[in-house]
Every structure is written in structure tokens, then in C-alpha cells.
Amino acid sequence: MDDIQRFLAHAIQLEKESARRYEELAEAMQSLGSMEVAEFFRQMAHYSRLHLKEAMQRGGFHDLPTLAADAYDWPEGTSPEAAAWAGVDGFMDVPGALALALDGEQRSCDYYRTIAADAEDPEVRSMAEAFAEEEAEHVAQLESWRSGLAKG
Template identity: 50%
Template sequence: MNSIRNFLAHAVRLEAEAARRFDELAEHMATHGNREVEAVFRQFADYSRLHLKEAMARAGFRYISELPLGGYDWPDGEAPESAPWWGVDALMDVEAAMRLALHSEQSGLDFYQGIAERSGDPRVQAMAAEFAAEETEHVETLQAMLAALPREA
């Protein structure tokens, strides 16, 4: 990825998809009365919306519809931070929700790190490295939260 606008378009779409998916997961948990896990997913949807606003501001986008129609270059055909639905059910516990969020954040981190390593544009490299650093913080926070969860005997 050798264009700063293309990079930011990807970042905007990635964060929009992450927020949308976490909102869907939260609604699913709310429907089944799992309020504790719903709260975890809502928190991560809010984090994604904050990153979305930042990426849109940097790119000068006011609306997501302003993004290019030429398609996106995702590693697996889907935005990396789109939390998968596998393992999601009404009985999901907080630990499983956090592991799902960790998987999502790690995918975003890997995506940004890959761009920072492979881009031929120094501006893209620098911004991707900055976004990767933010994702590293999220991954580390989630790892610490998981480690702090009480363990059943």
C-alpha cells in the first residue's frame, strides 16, 4: 500500500467494520440477556468508533461514503478487525468475549504492522506504525484484563 489516502481509506473501513461487528455482537448478547458480555462488546465498539473518527479526520473524510469504490486489499477478504461470529452464543462468558475482542485487535495490529513493513511510501510506513502502536496498546490491555479475570478452581 503506497498511498496515504488508500491507507487511510482502509483504516476508516477497518474501524467502521469493527464498530459495526461489535455492535452486532452486543445486540446479540442483549437479546439473550447476557448483559455482562454485552457491556464488553459495547466498550470495544466505542473504541473502534473513536479510531474511526481519528482516521476520518486525518483523511479529510466527512462521510464513509466518500471512500474509494475500487475495493479494499484485506488479507482474508474481510476487514481485519471484524470480530468473527464463531463461538458466539447466548451462554458466552466475559472471558470468551474478551478473547474474541483480543483476536480482533490482534488482527488489526497484524494488518497495520504488515503495511508498515511492506509499504514503499515513508508517510504510509510512519502512519501505519503509529496505528500499529495504538493497536499494540489495545492488545496489551486486553491481555492484562484477561490475566486479571478470576479463575475457577
């Protein structure tokens, strides 16, 4: 992917889906009575919305750009965030929610790393590397929560 506007349209869609999924997880964890995890997921949704806003500003978008469904170039045919989410249900426990979120963040990180590795355009490469680093931070946060849960 060597067009910055196209890259940013993908990043915006990915972050929009990420924020929505984290909100779903927060609601599920709140209904489960796990308020601390619900708040963590709300914080992650906030980060996704910040990334979405950053991508929109970098691309000069005032409204969310839309591409036709077949115009997106996703691995596996769907965005990395959407591919990871089998759905949040009332039976999901904290470890399951954290595992689901971790899978989504890892897929997103891998997606951006692949773009960075393959891009010939230096602006796309640089931005994809920066987005991959942000996703890697999210992966680390989720792994820390899972590790703390295992120890607790």
C-alpha cells in the same frame, strides 16, 4: 500500500467494523448479565469510533469513503476485524467474547504492522505504525481482562 487515501479508506472500514462488533459483544454480555464486561466492550467501541473519526479527519473525508469490495486489499480477502468474528450468539460466554475480541485486535495490529513494514511512502508507514501501536494497546487491554478473569 503506498497511497495515503487508500490506506485511510482501509483504516476507516476496519474501525467501522470494529465498532459494530464491539457493540454486538456489549449487547451479548449485557444479556448474559455481565454488565462490567458489557461496559468494557462499549468503551472499546467508543475507541474504534474515535479512531474512525481520526482517520476520516486525516484523510479529509466528510463522508465515509467507499471502495468496491474487490478494491480492498485485505489479507485473507476480508478485513482483519471481519475475519476474526465468527459471530456473536446468545451462547457466548465472557471468556469466549474476550477471546474473539482479542483475535480481532491482534489481526488488526498485525495488518497495520505489515503495512508499516512494506510501505515505501513515509506518511503511510508512519500512520500505519501509529495505528499498530493503538491496536497493540487494545490487545494489551484485552489480555489484561483475560488474565484478570483467569485469576478471579
